Amino acid sequence: MKIFTFITLFLYARYVNINRKDKLNKKQEKLLKKQLSFVKENSPFYKNIKGSSLSEFPVINKKTAIDRFDDINTRGLNKEEVYDLAVKSEHTRDFKERIKGISVGLSSGTSGHRGLFVLSDEEIMSWAGYILGKMLPRGRVLFNRIAFFLRADNNLYEGLNNIFVKFVFFDLYKDEKENLKKLNSFSPTILVAPAAVLRALAKAQNQKYINISPIKIISVAEVLTKEDEEYIKKAFGKDIIHQVYQCTEGFLACTCEKGNIHLNEDIVYFEKEYIDSKRFIPILTDLKRKTQPYIRYRQNDILIESDKKCPCGCCFTVVEKIEGREDDIFIFEGKNGKTVKIYPDMIARCIVYVKNIEEYKVLQTSKSTIEVYIDNLEKNIKENIVKEFEILAQKKLFLFPEIVFKKYEREVNTKKYKRIERRFSSEEC
Numbered sequence: 001m002k003i004f005t006f007i008t009l010f011l012y013a014r015y016v017n018i019n020r021k022d023k024l025n026k027k028q029e030k031l032l033k034k035q036l037s038f039v040k041e042n043s044p045f046y047k048n049i050k051g052s053s054l055s056e057f058p059v060i061n062k063k064t065a066i067d068r069f070d071d072i073n074t075r076g077l078n079k080e081e082v083y084d085l086a087v088k089s090e091h092t093r094d095f096k097e098r099i100k101g102i103s104v105g106l107s108s109g110t111s112g113h114r115g116l117f118v119l120s121d122e123e124i125m126s127w128a129g130y131i132l133g134k135m136l137p138r139g140r141v142l143f144n145r146i147a148f149f150l151r152a153d154n155n156l157y158e159g160l161n162n163i164f165v166k167f168v169f170f171d172l173y174k175d176e177k178e179n180l181k182k183l184n185s186f187s188p189t190i191l192v193a194p195a196a197v198l199r200a201l202a203k204a205q206n207q208k209y210i211n212i213s214p215i216k217i218i219s220v221a222e223v224l225t226k227e228d229e230e231y232i233k234k235a236f237g238k239d240i241i242h243q244v245y246q247c248t249e250g251f252l253a254c255t256c257e258k259g260n261i262h263l264n265e266d267i268v269y270f271e272k273e274y275i276d277s278k279r280f281i282p283i284l285t286d287l288k289r290k291t292q293p294y295i296r297y298r299q300n301d302i303l304i305e306s307d308k309k310c311p312c313g314c315c316f317t318v319v320e321k322i323e324g325r326e327d328d329i330f331i332f333e334g335k336n337g338k339t340v341k342i343y344p345d346m347i348a349r350c351i352v353y354v355k356n357i358e359e360y361k362v363l364q365t366s367k368s369t370i371e372v373y374i375d376n377l378e379k380n381i382k383e384n385i386v387k388e389f390e391i392l393a394q395k396k397l398f399l400f401p402e403i404v405f406k407k408y409e410r411e412v413n414t415k416k417y418k419r420i421e422r423r424f425s426s427e428e429c
């Protein structure tokens, strides 16, 4: 029956194009009703909820999802047990062992809590069917070779091996040269990796360490900046770098054939907490997951909505950009005494507007200090960056911070790579 689930979801994701909002709303309503009544019956955390509409369920965050893991999951799984197995699997690199027939894994979280995920075989099959249905290149359904660069393997990805694809996992903890050699001989039709790794692979391609020509390139797990996107496109001769916005909380969005990122609103219901006219924090309700339900989960990310109608015909919300973590919004002292928030995207622009910088990272370490890591520390480059920050400070009315320049060095084996990062808590303000 599992293969049936896979094929159904595969065909659905690939060939059903929901092109009208009213159709989508109807579908969502139906799934939502079913999901909410399921969790009320099966998840101890939700059993006392009186009403049946979504607004009567509490909005939860990552901390609650982890703290109340035992109550939320519907299979009586114990957090400590799941966590121990997930850590053990990461250490031994053997991901076969399961609990009560359920696969477990840890997310590559950046701060504090690492997320736990638990999935049944049925859920893995349905996830694999949906994601492959969406992501396999048009015109080439069979015999794809997928190279997958990740920081942790798990059972989840084994669900991907089938008649459609041969899937090879590249362990980022292994030797880089070995990986490049293996990648070159594998010659993938689809290349999947975090943005920073894609960039490194693009560089290897430019320097002729590898010579591969994937049909499709998919960026996962990290924010893909505009300039990295351009660099990767050029190196591999592609018009589109696809993005998959997928995390422990689900398969949330992906790029369509026309190059726009759509929210997967047929499997996840999104409430939008707007922080300005087009930026929002998603509060998501997974419409399908049963083992570990996600109901009104506030996803700590900032998405930028687009009002564009996509020519692909799909009516799902188009996202202009996945901007990054809410935790990475920079916080400065305002000229009027209040604090001023600056989005990661605006910080990135201060660097990329300056020519001759290839690699960078900007860290905010306090309200009045930022550290700029660049690969080119020439005097005029530093001056131009300072100028860009001055313009931003004037526009946004914040007190100009101290800028410390440092030599950029590529971080290897970090959990998640970020170009723009805030390293102090907003509560310290």
Ligand SMILES: [Zn+2]
Residues within 6 Å of the ligand: 256, 257, 258, 259, 260, 262, 310, 311, 312, 313, 314
């Ligand atoms: Zn589209």
